[in-house]
Amino acid sequence: MDEPVPSRQESPVTTTTAPAARTGQAAARATGLSKVYGEGETRVVALDGVSVAFGQGEFTAIMGPSGSGKSTLMHCMAGLDTVSSGSATIGGTELVGLRDKQLTKLRRDKIGFIFQAFNLLPTLTALENITLPMDIAGTKADRQWLDRVVDTVGLSGRLSHRPSQLSGGQQQRVACARALASKPEIIFADEPTGNLDSRSGAEILSFLRNSVRELGQTVVMVTHDPVAASYADRVVFLADGRIVDELTAPTADSVLDRMRRFDAKGRTS
Ligand SMILES: Nc1ncnc2c1ncn2[C@@H]1O[C@H](COP(=O)(O)OP(=O)(O)OP(=O)(O)O)[C@@H](O)[C@H]1O
Numbered sequence: 001m002d003e004p005v006p007s008r009q010e011s012p013v014t015t016t017t018a019p020a021a022r023t024g025q026a027a028a029r030a031t032g033l034s035k036v037y038g039e040g041e042t043r044v045v046a047l048d049g050v051s052v053a054f055g056q057g058e059f060t061a062i063m064g065p066s067g068s069g070k071s072t073l074m075h076c077m078a079g080l081d082t083v084s085s086g087s088a089t090i091g092g093t094e095l096v097g098l099r100d101k102q103l104t105k106l107r108r109d110k111i112g113f114i115f116q117a118f119n120l121l122p123t124l125t126a127l128e129n130i131t132l133p134m135d136i137a138g139t140k141a142d143r144q145w146l147d148r149v150v151d152t153v154g155l156s157g158r159l160s161h162r163p164s165q166l167s168g169g170q171q172q173r174v175a176c177a178r179a180l181a182s183k184p185e186i187i188f189a190d191e192p193t194g195n196l197d198s199r200s201g202a203e204i205l206s207f208l209r210n211s212v213r214e215l216g217q218t219v220v221m222v223t224h225d226p227v228a229a230s231y232a233d234r235v236v237f238l239a240d241g242r243i244v245d246e247l248t249a250p251t252a253d254s255v256l257d258r259m260r261r262f263d264a265k266g267r268t269s
């Protein structure tokens with residue numbers, strides 16, 4: 001596990017559309033995506049016509065105030081929640097309108113999800129947790145790939161440990177390895193470092209970045225932390241269910257600077 005690298009040099013702020021959004025080589029894409037919860041007085045517009053593309057081999061951070069729709073966007077794009085209108089595709093496959101069975105298969109084959117709470121099964125070893133989705137699916141792990149993933153997350157000596165015998169950071173690394181093991185088209189991570197101390201958090205962030213750089217993985221990560229966001233290639237800012245800004249080649253400073261320019265509702269001042 002390498003040490004976190006210093007933030008990159010400040011680069012000019014741009015709000016252009018990422019190349020993937022223009023060329024169509026997106027691992028995942030949302031177009032005019034809206035999500036409304038409830039009705040009448042309890043009606044909440046969680047997503048309001050979001051259009052965004054996540055390019056293959058790109059590491060994107062999603063930021064925005066609490067309640068701005070970050071988790072909802074991830075859940076809708078990962079097929080974990082239904083959309084009210086618009087479109088969400090994974091590797092060119094439209095999720096909207098898929099039957100449950102097709103959706104389950106697509107999630108299993110093409111999507112990895114890392115939650116803030118690691119969601120490991122306590123009675124299984126680290127290795128069993130990593131291969132669980134494939135065991136359930138009845139598919140065999142590609143041994144070489146699995147070794148590489150385990151090596152990348154630095155868990156080689158911990159594979160027979162159960163979650164209770166692992167630190168928080170190690171448990172989250174198991175969750176990362178589980179998400180990577182089936183070579184998904186894309187990994188969605190919702191505040192994967194939210195429950196970790198800064199050192200363990202840095203390890204997970206380095207790992208996610210390495211999986212993009214070295215394994216060609218596509219990663220989308222929600223975070224509140226400008227330092228965490230600086231590991232990404234690009235930051236997308238959400239406010240009130242809309243994309244309000246975007247930053248490429250972010251540094252912790254440039255992200256912080258951009259956040260300061262938003263008021264509580266995310267509007268630029
Ligand atoms: N199941 C639900 N039923 C009703 N409203 C919901 C539901 N899930 C989310 N919401 C609402 O949708 C909006 C967006 O929620 P979401 O969880 O996506 O925010 P978030 O940006 O992830 O916030 P946080 O940073 O606090 O995790 C919020 O106003 C929330 O109250």
Ligand SMILES: [Mg+2]
Nearest residue numbers: 070071072190
């Ligand atoms: Mg959330």
